Amino acid sequence: xxxxxxxxxxxxxxxxxxxxxxxxxxxxxxxxxxxxxxxxxxxxxxxxxxxxxxxxxxxxxxxxxxxxxxxxxxxxxxxxxxxxxxxxxxxxxxxxxxxxxxxxxxxxxxxxxxxxxxxxxxxxxxxxxxxxxxxxxxxxxxxxxxxxxxxxxxxxxxxxxxxxxxxxxxxxxxxxxxxxxxxxxxxxxxxxxxxxxxxxxxxxxxxxxxxxxxxxxxxxxxxxxxxxxxxxxxxxxxxxxxxxxxxxxxxxxxxxxxxxxxxxxxxxxxxxxxxxxxxxxxxxxxxxxxxxxxxxxxxxxxxxxxxxxxxxxxxxxxxxxxxxxxxxxxxxxxxxxxxxxxxxxxxxxxxxxxxxxxxxxxxxxxxxxxxxxxxxxxxxxxxxxxxxxxxxxxxxxxxxxxxxxxxxxxxxxxxxxxxxxxx
Numbered sequence: 001x002x003x004x005x006x007x008x009x010x011x012x013x014x015x016x017x018x019x020x021x022x023x024x025x026x027x028x029x030x031x032x033x034x035x036x037x038x039x040x041x042x043x044x045x046x047x048x049x050x051x052x053x054x055x056x057x058x059x060x061x062x063x064x065x066x067x068x069x070x071x072x073x074x075x076x077x078x079x080x081x082x083x084x085x086x087x088x089x090x091x092x093x094x095x096x097x098x099x100x101x102x103x104x105x106x107x108x109x110x111x112x113x114x115x116x117x118x119x120x121x122x123x124x125x126x127x128x129x130x131x132x133x134x135x136x137x138x139x140x141x142x143x144x145x146x147x148x149x150x151x152x153x154x155x156x157x158x159x160x161x162x163x164x165x166x167x168x169x170x171x172x173x174x175x176x177x178x179x180x181x182x183x184x185x186x187x188x189x190x191x192x193x194x195x196x197x198x199x200x201x202x203x204x205x206x207x208x209x210x211x212x213x214x215x216x217x218x219x220x221x222x223x224x225x226x227x228x229x230x231x232x233x234x235x236x237x238x239x240x241x242x243x244x245x246x247x248x249x250x251x252x253x254x255x256x257x258x259x260x261x262x263x264x265x266x267x268x269x270x271x272x273x274x275x276x277x278x279x280x281x282x283x284x285x286x287x288x289x290x291x292x293x294x295x296x297x298x299x300x301x302x303x304x305x306x307x308x309x310x311x312x313x314x315x316x317x318x319x320x321x322x323x324x325x326x327x328x329x330x331x332x333x334x335x336x337x338x339x340x341x342x343x344x345x346x347x348x349x350x351x352x353x354x355x356x357x358x359x360x361x362x363x364x365x366x367x368x369x370x371x372x373x374x375x376x377x378x379x380x381x382x383x384x385x386x387x388x389x390x391x392x393x394x395x396x397x398x399x400x401x402x403x404x405x406x407x408x409x410x411x412x413x414x415x416x417x418x419x420x421x422x423x
Contacts, residue, residue, distance in 0.1 A: 041059045043105055047096065048100060061080070062080055069114075132158075224245045314361050321384050388411065397415040
């Protein structure tokens, strides 16, 4: 219920999702205007004995601004309030029965209460207090000039107006609180997703550190031992190998410092080597013992360590999701090396359109024997799909993950194996 948007006033309830709710203020204002305009003229002339021209002018000034109140309720209040006070003063010049309500007849009360409700839905607390004080002041001040004495019923204008202002203000503030909560939840969800992504990237970087460190260590050892393994090396070549070894050792030191930045308080150094394709069979066997039947089609091809690690983690996360969200479901895991033309799974082409060999990782689970407790990664707290996408992106591959028509779930990753596709 924001008063303005980009400098232009908005209608009451303009932010509602349903069209009939957005049109409701206009419909109410139109009905009140159509009903109160002739009613005010008839009552002021027939019951109170006011001149027809004056009654008509007062009726228009008290009823027509209700249409304006949908967009600018405070401006409409200025007109209606002045017209109501002018009408009360005009009635002092005529002789009407004591039973009739003064200073504000019933039809004026109806229009004013509706206007106060619109004010409460739009204006801030300070403005509402000032409006009520002006209402009470005018009501009390006119009470001193009451032609037939004053009583409690003459204060209905102040009481009902205050109730309408309070009700509208409460509804507005409640709506504002709900809107802010939704915005905060949206921001929190975005921050949670960003934090999850960063944590997963750091985790992948820590694992890849071991792979790269191994290669750097091999380079260092080869460069250091070159002069002993190759006795006929010229002196300048030996110096070159010595320089290579020194540079490699320095790079290893820098990588250790980099790893120290990436590690968090909960991450501890692992001495075990990073897993690859050879360890996926053990992972499948462990899952089959605890989660359900798993069919496995292995692949003994030689693949880069980064690709093997990514394949292992993808299968690990996929099987973990099966255990969590589809316990007992039959699962099919297959690894294969193929060229794009030989792929029968309908996967996307590798990033950049290269046509080299690629490792296809396919994990498909059937529907669970019993309905799952919730959707995959409910609440967005899981790292499974986020980690898979990051690992696939890291090696320049593609990932296709989504539910199947029969209720199962399919994860298919294409990981390029050639150096041109990996870079």
